[in-house]
Amino acid sequence: MTTAPSKQATYKQRYEQDDDGLRFQELTYTGNFVGMEPVTDGILGDKMMKSRAKSGVLEKVAKDDVLRDQFTIDELNDLNNYLAWNIWDVLVMRATEGVSGMIPRQEYEILAFMHEFYRWPEILRMTTDEVGGGQGIMDIGATARREIGTKVNAVHDWAIGAVGFGMGRCGLLALEAIGPDDYVEESNEILKFMQRILWGKRQDGYLLNSQDRYRCRIHEADFLDGIVAQVEPFEPNSPQHQKFTRFNAAAELLSFLDHYDCRLGLGDTGPYELPDGRLLILRDLFVNEEVFHWSDVCDDEKLPHCYTLALVVDPQLMGLQEIRVNDISTTFTRPKNYIESIVGGVVFAREKWNTPMGEVYPIKIDDLEEHLTRVQNATLKLYAKTARMCRRDLIWNGQYVYYVDMILPHLRLAGTYEKACQDYDFWEIDQRVANYYYDITKRGFAQETVPSKIFSGAGYLPFSDNADPRRSKYRWL
Structure with a gap:
């Protein structure tokens, strides 16, 4: 090339251990750390979140840790807090993208979040069993290392935990349909599936790109x-x-x-x-x-x-x-x-x-x-x-994009997509979520309440110290 460089590139400094990266936005994050120094975006934000963790789940984790069937409550809370910050980190820079003049995105997104949290756990558990356990899920993640044109990729793998668990649980808490200590076992199922897919794909001990200074260098x-x-x-x-x-x-x-x-x-x-x-x-x-x-x-x-x-x-x-x-x-x-x-x-x-x-x-x-x-x-x-589509069709179609497509690539490679459809009614709408369709537009729930909970991090309530890792909801009262 004959074109002269305009100025010196300094990006490699971002990969030095002591470097805190640049600020891509002026906003800061609080989440569950009220009364503490606000968290920034980027490399520094990742460092701050890791320093506040009570467990080692946000550091490089070993294969044996990934194969364990359950997280501790501290590990669940650390993942909950980190994913909440990570969601803020990636979404605030392009928050207006969530508003479409044609498609009711905010409405379909919140319905999908909640549907995923309710329905995914048993499907992901079945898929894990069908492939012989945690190693089989890690092997699915590893397929991305020698492929292009695959949806076993960062956004789909991240979405399992960040969207299905994080935003889904956040939405249901905001709707007061569940409490902070409900569905602990199901939360574990979702997050374990995410951890295994990501660990198998990266194979460097990290799960998320933000943990590795925003690098996704997965290919052989x-x-x-x-x-x-x-x-x-x-x-x-x-x-x-x-x-x-x-x-x-x-x-x-x-x-x-x-x-x-x-x-x-x-x-x-x-x-x-x-x-x-x-x-x-x-x-x-x-x-x-x-x-x-x-x-x-x-x-x-x-x-x-x-x-x-x-x-x-x-x-x-x-x-x-x-x-x-x-x-x-x-x-x-x-x-x-x-x-x-x-x-x-x-x-x-x-x-x-x-x-x-x-x-x-x-x-x-x-x-x-x-x-x-x-x-x-x-x-x-x-x-x-x-x-030509009516509003209801647009919302439910969009809901399917999130609820189906976010785990579709993993089910396809596991050979469990047809089983999920036939035995688990994958494409049916859970009655609770069908009823929420009429609630999400009341009092600005989809347009104001949920976005404020998600973007501020205030809606990602932690599990209490007394939470039982085996607990579901059990009762509707």
Whole structure:
């Protein structure tokens, strides 16, 4: 490249042990630490949360710890507190994304949160039993190390605990449908499944990207080599650069829309440092999820399940100061705009969720125009289809995106998806949640109460010291 760097890149300093990282936002977090120093975002926030833990569950954990069937109450509370902070850390920077002019996101999200907390535990327990225990779940996580176009990724794995347990329990506590010491056993089931998937995927002892200075470097070196070898270099703002970034934007838009305006359709991993000093980000864009009936418009355009983009970023060109691949699979940088510093890329297509890696094929940048047209056509059709839906259909469809899709990839690989549907009525709506449909709009519950509890951390009440790890709810009074 002939373009001179604008300023010196300093991002590597973020990986030094004593470095506290940059502040990406001015807000601070309190949660369950009332009367203590507020917690910041980023690397410093992670350090502060770890220092306040009563157990070692937030440090690097050993395989034997992950295979244990139960967390202690201290471990459950430490995970509860950390996930609450982590949710704040990733969501506050893009809080307005939760509001859509077409799809009632806040309404469908809170229904899905609560539905997950009620229904997932028995399905996850069944899945664990079907694969032979905790090691089988860890093996499912490990599959992501040699795959692209897989939904066993940061946002789905994080969502098991952060959304199904954290936000689900938070919503039900806010609704006063449960108490702080209810469903302890079920909470353990959800969090153990999350821990095992993430540990198996990362294999470095950490669970979340935020624990490793916002790195999600999960892929095996030789697997990455095969991808990097197919990258096409180009100059910033060149025709090749424009074709590549235009396709990225269009496919990302469709991946959002196919997943009802949420990030389950996108998955970043990285950053991987290349031998020449540049950085690689792998981005999965799931533009055709066959389990959703509205994806028929994507079928009409013969779109694959997923496009994977390998983006090569020049950190010197942008004067990179910090890069975060956060736990909702999204890349953030300082300076903010890294698109202009993309200096190479390649696009791959995976036709179905279970297409073997040997059949995943690259698409030349000069051949992207045809795919771009199909993506744009599917997007227009999906907007038209969505615009015709009534509010109730939009809410329940969105609820299914969260409730089904967040654990769908794990059930698929475990071979338990059909069993969950047939024996556990996976696609049915729990009667309690069906009734909540009429409650969530009262007194601003979905629009004000739940967001305030989630974003402030005030709703993630701890389990008491007297909580019994075996306890469910048992009674409705």
